[in-house]
Amino acid sequence: MNDPVAELRSALDAAATALRGSGSETDADPGMRLERPKRSGQGDFATNAAMLLAPVLGMPPREIASRLGERLAAQLPVELSHFEVAGPGFLNLVMSDEWHRVGLRRLLEAGDSFGSGGARSPERILLEFVSANPTGPIVAASGRHAAYGDSLGRILEHHGHTVAREYYVNDSGSQVLRLGESVRARALGQDPPEDGYQGGYVADIAKRVEGAADESVDVRELADRAVAAMVDGIKATMSRYGVQYDRYFSERSLHEGSPSTVDRAIADVREAEHIYEHDDALWLRTTTFGDDKDRVLVRRGGEPTYFASDLAYMESKRERGFERQILVLGADHHGYVARLKAAFQALGGDPDMLEPLIMQLVHLVENAERTKMSKRRGDFVTLDELLDEIGVDATRYFMLQSSHERTLDLNLDLARSQSSENPVYYIQYAHARIASMLARVGEERVALAVADGCDWSSPAGELHSAERELIRKLLSLPEEIAEAAERRAPHRIAVFALELAQEFTAFYTNCKVVGAEPATLESFRVALCLATRTQLALVLRLLGVSAPDAM
Template sequence: MGGIVEEVSSGLARALAGALESARGRGSVKVDQVPEFTVEVPREKDHGDFAANLAMLLARPARMAPRKIAEILVNNFSLTGTWVERVEIAGPGFINFYLKPAWVYEILPKIIALRENYGRLDEGKGKRVQVEFVSANPTGLLHMGNARGAALGDSIASILDFAGFSVTREFYINDAGNQIENFGLSLEARYMQLLGLDVPFPEDGYHGEDLVGTVQSFIGRHGDAFLKVEAGERRAALVEYALNEKLEAIKRVLRDFGVRYDVWFSERFLHESGAVKDTLNLLREQGHIYESEEALWFKASAFGAEKDEVLVRSNGIPTYFATDIAYHLNKFQRGFERVIDIWGADHHGHVARMKGAVAAVGYDPAALEVVIMQLVRLYKGGELVRMSKRSGQFVTLEELVEDVGKDAARYFFVMRSSDSHLDFDLDLAKAETNENPVYYIQYAHARICSILRQCKEQGGKVPDPAEVDFSLLKEESEFALARKLADFPGEVASAAKGLAPQRIARYAHELAGLLHSFYNANRVITADQALSGARLVLVDATRITLQNALRLLGLTAPQRM
């Protein structure tokens, strides 16, 4: 479902192509074929509602000055069946179209009819896409990096779904490898210490206070029974118990953050099923592995990476990278046509190696897209926040949600591009003022709901758009609001194409601003019933669009504030 902006743009492009054909027929412009040209919304309002670059593209093949070509095209342009009021030539040969104000009001009945589907597109054509995000080690609490990844990944998945892709959200559980061995040693040490034994804690162990609580819970169930068993069995039991507890906690915290996954994929499965071994064999068969220093190496440099990478250490244990290749092979084997990973900035150097590995196992490396997100810094009272009571090291996602709420947290995490460092102002996120973008947007929605309640209390209702005279909407603030509503499908398309939820965040903020400006300049419910009806449809369409934008970011649209 495209938007009216795209419809009008396409109509102007067809009319302009018709003008060129007419000019060619008269011999005014001599070219063999029509070049691909654009009709788009110019950045500067003074340059019209739409602008085309066709004349400049024709200059070389037609051997004519672009302004002269523009004049010919304008003279051959038919206004019949278009919203065009006037056409002007600007600069080196841009053709600027100025439309009758009424064109933009055509969107209002469509929004009312489509409601929660306004802005939904078919760009993806049902193409299967997997978005994997967070994928934190299930050995502790979720931190700010995980929180930003959760907000980004979930919003990207929602936007892609709205744009017509078939989306699967996936969490990769890192329940194997060195970190789990270290986790087991840490749990064992805490277990023995809590039972009164004087044992050292691993130097690089997990020091969070939450681990103490986990072991206390384990002791509450099993007592000292595992002091009497072999160390391997003791650690295995502790790890199994702790992983289940931590994973359930992660799921709960993410649910509270508004994130629900379709698949929870276990790393352990890749080892137990033989997938890692099979992947290594495949790479060996394809000639992408060599042996050096008693280790097996992947020829990553052959695929554009800076250096080769170890797959199997000299002790025979596969590296994390080997498992990661097996995991990505598994993704493509499950039929995903496009795989999107959300990674922290510290994984930037891993991108080229991973894309090379995808190519090495027989898939298009372009089908793997990696969104790199930069670090988050929390500020309170103008000062950097460093410590957490629960983790002893960092502020947890759970603490953040308790402090500022789900909506504020999610919006702040996506309001900047993922590749930008993010300074999260805790005081601003909690402020009930217009300076807080979340409050500002949600208040716009609540303000509209208040108007609609007032209308209902007075015995009225939002009229059927078919019965409304939109020509009564003559104020600049009315036109600006409707014009912004018309942009929403295009913003969804751009956000989906660029994996850029910040576009939707910015759009919602700008739309809220236009609503507040309109509200401050005009009364919606007036003695003029016809004008009131037109304005009620306008604000109801704004409410629907705001709600749709907020939903894509995982935010609520409150009716009262």
């Protein structure tokens, strides 16, 4: 492991354990924290350990904090500059310049793998997201799912997991047929059926798809062609958006073959005796696993439900060796969670390994009004249109900056007129500035600055507070990655990226880099710039946002 902050935390744990003695409670207190105080003057790090130990030891918290500090000082004579006991019993730690310099050295050694591989038990994860029906173009709101799923995948991978991304294509069923009917109608110059798709894009497909107006071509066949055309469009949009899937998984493929995946899944749950017949339909007894009511798998008449496909798709994922299944669902699907969990268990799965994540809605606000989006009516803003307006980077950042469990209002007027005010440009600007500076000093000078033999790790003079703060920010990446991965929270990285850019800009404003005297100081600052650039590029990559060298 290459994580100076984690090492500090271990030292603190050791000190706390020693203080507590062997006779008392077994494990370290999980509530013990190594925090970064918000206010200056409260140390570089702070811990509440003493307050948690107080009831155990039966001593005043401040007294414990003082003893804890002394132990830590003995353990870390070089790293720890000094400590203070404050408030109700906080222990504030001030780290030495040496600790910061060593930290920078280790950042450079790790490069863009810093903060990677922290997962306690690496998993094979199948991450399914978007999966919007191929009966229309990708709408703007799906851009949130796409950005979230893609970024989450990148973060999970950096954290040490293996991730496969899939887009589930609903290419069978009545919706698809309805699309075929609508295309046929448009091709013949008629209005689509009332329950069909009214959007203008249907006419475009009708022009592009072969045989649309040819009544000898079956509507079902026409529907397939239309879906294929839609999927091509979806792939193009996703590609433009920087979202790569490992596979577009066809729902229909679940029904093909003999026995089909659907057949096998049903056989499995039948064998486990979770199935019964009622009213000529085949039901899955999901109530066994906490669902409100049982669910139909095969309708009266033999037609399998969409739920049967879901069951089979889960089966397929398990057969392919993914122990964890994450699926990003829209808020309008939260009613499915119970039955999906139940189905997963009926197949013999551990319910904790099926992880439906509910994404709250995106409202597009225009003229101070929320626009309603309906694919049927064709009344929507597409993701492509949004990308035309405000660009990939700004869109992705906007979609990622807030928690997925929070409704997002996307103000189109604002997005259009003030896209340059998007924080993403501030972050990219910091990256571009560094690139420009490093180019100015030249590759050889940079190489010299980071060379092992270079002695900037012990120059005369104290570090500037901006240097110290920037280094600590850089060193906090591993825990940010862990937090973002474990909480499925890419927005944490979006916030971190902005904070890192701010720390860098403060350093830039206060500390001259090129031409700093003595040369060892210039080397140190060049090295710090390089480490910052590497990490900015890394977090931008995790967000799926570009890291330009010039702006």
